[in-house]
Amino acid sequence: MRRTLLRGAAALMLSAGLGAAAQAQTAEVKIGVIYPLTGAAASTGAELRQALELAADIVNNGAKGLDMPFAAGGGIPGLKGAKIKLVFADHQGNPQVGATEAERLITQDKVVALVGAYNSNVTATASQVAERYQIPFLNPESSSASLTARGFKWFFRTTPHDDLFVHNAFEFMKELQAKKGIKIAALASFNENTLWGNETTKLQAKLAPEFGYTLAKQLTYPAKSTQLTSEVQTLKAAAPTVVLQSSYLGDAILAMKSYKELGFSPDMILANNAGFTDSEFIRTLGRDAEYVITREVWALDLATRNALIRDVNTLFRSRAKVDFTGNSSRTFTGLMVLADALDRAKSTEPEAIRRALVATNIGAEKLIMPWKGVQFDASGQNTLGRGILVQIVDGKYHTVWPFNMAAQDVVWPMPAWDKRKQLP
Amino acid sequence: MTSAILLQTLASGVLIGLIYALVAVGLTLIFGVMDIVNFAHGEFLMLGMYGAFWMYALFALDPLWTLPITTLGLFVFGAALYRGVIQRIIGAPMLSQVFTTFGLMILLRGVAQFLWKPDFRMIDHSSVSGHVLLGGVQLGLPQVVAGAGAVLTTAAVWLFLTRTQAGAALEATAADREAAQLMGIDSQRMFTLAWGLGAACAGVAGALLATFFPIFPEVGANFVLIAFVVVNLGGFGSVAGAFWAGILVGVVEVMGGLLLGPQFKTALVLALFLAVLVWRPQGLLGKA
Numbered sequence: 244m245r246r247t248l249l250r251g252a253a254a255l256m257l258s259a260g261l262g263a264a265a266q267a268q269t270a271e272v273k274i275g276v277i278y279p280l281t282g283a284a285a286s287t288g289a290e291l292r293q294a295l296e297l298a299a300d301i302v303n304n305g306a307k308g309l310d311m312p313f314a315a316g317g318g319i320p321g322l323k324g325a326k327i328k329l330v331f332a333d334h335q336g337n338p339q340v341g342a343t344e345a346e347r348l349i350t351q352d353k354v355v356a357l358v359g360a361y362n363s364n365v366t367a368t369a370s371q372v373a374e375r376y377q378i379p380f381l382n383p384e385s386s387s388a389s390l391t392a393r394g395f396k397w398f399f400r401t402t403p404h405d406d407l408f409v410h411n412a413f414e415f416m417k418e419l420q421a422k423k424g425i426k427i428a429a430l431a432s433f434n435e436n437t438l439w440g441n442e443t444t445k446l447q448a449k450l451a452p453e454f455g456y457t458l459a460k461q462l463t464y465p466a467k468s469t470q471l472t473s474e475v476q477t478l479k480a481a482a483p484t485v486v487l488q489s490s491y492l493g494d495a496i497l498a499m500k501s502y503k504e505l506g507f508s509p510d511m512i513l514a515n516n517a518g519f520t521d522s523e524f525i526r527t528l529g530r531d532a533e534y535v536i537t538r539e540v541w542a543l544d545l546a547t548r549n550a551l552i553r554d555v556n557t558l559f560r561s562r563a564k565v566d567f568t569g570n571s572s573r574t575f576t577g578l579m580v581l582a583d584a585l586d587r588a589k590s591t592e593p594e595a596i597r598r599a600l601v602a603t604n605i606g607a608e609k610l611i612m613p614w615k616g617v618q619f620d621a622s623g624q625n626t627l628g629r630g631i632l633v634q635i636v637d638g639k640y641h642t643v644w645p646f647n648m649a650a651q652d653v654v655w656p657m658p659a660w661d662k663r664k665q666l667p
Numbered sequence: 668m669t670s671a672i673l674l675q676t677l678a679s680g681v682l683i684g685l686i687y688a689l690v691a692v693g694l695t696l697i698f699g700v701m702d703i704v705n706f707a708h709g710e711f712l713m714l715g716m717y718g719a720f721w722m723y724a725l726f727a728l729d730p731l732w733t734l735p736i737t738t739l740g741l742f743v744f745g746a747a748l749y750r751g752v753i754q755r756i757i758g759a760p761m762l763s764q765v766f767t768t769f770g771l772m773i774l775l776r777g778v779a780q781f782l783w784k785p786d787f788r789m790i791d792h793s794s795v796s797g798h799v800l801l802g803g804v805q806l807g808l809p810q811v812v813a814g815a816g817a818v819l820t821t822a823a824v825w826l827f828l829t830r831t832q833a834g835a836a837l838e839a840t841a842a843d844r845e846a847a848q849l850m851g852i853d854s855q856r857m858f859t860l861a862w863g864l865g866a867a868c869a870g871v872a873g874a875l876l877a878t879f880f881p882i883f884p885e886v887g888a889n890f891v892l893i894a895f896v897v898v899n900l901g902g903f904g905s906v907a908g909a910f911w912a913g914i915l916v917g918v919v920e921v922m923g924g925l926l927l928g929p930q931f932k933t934a935l936v937l938a939l940f941l942a943v944l945v946w947r948p949q950g951l952l953g954k955a
Contacts, residue, residue: 497880
């Protein structure tokens with residue numbers, strides 16, 4: 244016992260002082276991943292799982308011709324070639340389950356770090372558990388701003404958060420007005436009522452007057468609705484130029500159907516990712532998904548200018564049979580950022596990993612994201628992330644903003660439902 | 668707020684209410700006859716929707732044309748489920764019954780997710796699409812057809828129960844199982860019939876819903892909670908009660924959402940439910 248303690252202490256001192264781990268050979272490094280594998284967000288969860296497995300596969304077995312870190316394969320060099328072993332847990336979209344699963348992964352499976360959890364409210368509870376056990380929690384894709392406002396020491400987020408995304412949306416509207424010489428009269432915010440939707444609503448209410456817009460209507464609705472008739476009628480009565488909407492997949496589909504049914508067509512639907520960027524959204528709605536603009540962190544047409552994005556997407560496609568989405572590409576990137584930290588930590592001690600994460604400095608050229616890079620501030624937030632806006636035209640997402648990265652021009656206004664091209 | 672919007676919203680409320688009613692009729696039928704709460708009822712609805720979807724996706728058959736097949740399929744499924752599973756727990760404590768149907772719910776969802784993936788599906792070109800205009804009120808044609816189908820089905824169930832001998836036997840079993848048995852009514856057959864009919868109602872609702880609602884393994888959860896409220900509100904075991912309560916719930920939900928704000932729509936339905944429980948615990952049309 245004493246000997247183990249001594250050895251542990253020595254390892255700690257060494258890793259702290261010399262940056263070299265004196266640990267025994269680590270054949271594999273266990274990373275706990277918590278995602279909604281069943282439940283309402285299960286189809287997204289399945290996609291994220293594929294992204295994580297691809298990232299682990301690249302690190303463990305390599306990918307020929309890929310110009311990115313770890314593409315040579317053979318595990319994590321800094322850990323003597325230890326292979327990444329993903330231990331999956333299903334949180335079912337339920338915050339309590341998320342917390343329990345995080346605890347189980349830490350105490351039973353002895354994972355060295357956690358990655359998760361898509362739904363912001365589950366990330367909140369699961370990361371709380373990680374904080375208590377002092378295990379690093381890397382969050383690749385939950386965008387609720389409050390997550391990095393909790394003063395956590397062990398929480399790291401690679402994606403830009405809602406403050407920035409919502410801010411992006413307002414910047415876009417301002418620039419669009421100038422570019423097209425149009426006037427956006429009134430906005431309506433239409434958000435689902437879990438943590439994410441409520442945070443977004445608050446922020447939109449704050450930003451609208453700052454940018455000189457009137458928020459004509461502010462609506463929240465329960466995500467598991469069987470109908471959204473009253474919501475859409477209320478929106479229709481408020482007659483906004485632009486609807487700012489945050490929805491998960493099921494309710495995003497239901498909302499679009501209700502817009503069409505009740506003949507509600509604002510000039511622009513400016514959506515807030517999630518359901519609107521799930522690959523099922525267009526497949527399910529077909530032409531009724533046209534002209535929606537949504538914030539994204541990633542778009543397939545970025546690949547036309549970036550070979551790395553194209554190559555990694557090809558790998559993903561051959562595995563998952565779908566292209567990357569903003570969600571899956573971020574989750575992929577999250578695990579890669581963690582692998583980078585593990586490599587530099589040269590140890591699987593939580594504190595060493597945490598310190599390596601703090602020191603993260605990844606350049607834009609090593610990422611498949613349109614970011615300036617990855618660097619964490621004191622709150623654990625990546626400060627170099629940024630969003631893009633995409634519009635659905637002819638069944639595909641096209642980057643329309645920032646205007647200098649745009650693949651095509653914004654279609655404005657959105658044609659009314661009865662004025663649209665009919666299918667043959 | 669113009670009267671056109673109010674009228675439009677009222678109509679939408681009635682239409683979704685009719686679907687709630689049809690789902691609840693199946694639930695109340697099973698409960699009324701054998702006092703077992705079927706937690707897997709939402710999954711029957713889900714199976715009905717998938718049945719319609721697959722016949723559409725694989726053979727390009729319209730959900731409305733395949734409605735009889737879906738209905739029959741669910742009838743057989745419900746009856747078989749009774750024979751295979753439920754029959755064994757008739758005399759069991761209530762808790763075992765609750766867990767059995769609850770377990771069925773989880774199992775059916777899991778199987779659906781395993782077989783058909785958690786993806787959202789949609790029937791995009793059903794024979795009914797577009798709108799109808801009724802006195803300034805614009806209604807989705809699929810919803811109108813679904814509403815009409817729900818009315819017809821509920822009426823048929825009601826007629827069956829009140830006008831046919833088999834229906835009378837079912838009602839007799841519901842009223843007093845042992846007395847009915849003494850009169851020569853085979854209660855096992857009646858129970859099988861109740862499960863078949865209950866599932867068939869969910870099947871019809873599923874096929875009708877499939878013309879305009881996204882289809883996914885968890886879809887039943889969205890409807891079944893409301894169906895429970897409707898069953899309570901209408902009176903456990905009362906088909907007519909479930910029908911009117913379904914419409915009431917739909918209208919309260921939609922109109923309340925419009926007038927007081929959508930954030931209150933579910934709260935209003937549950938408040939109405941509580942009020943009825945206090946004022947008339949047996950439900951609107953239930954027997955005390």
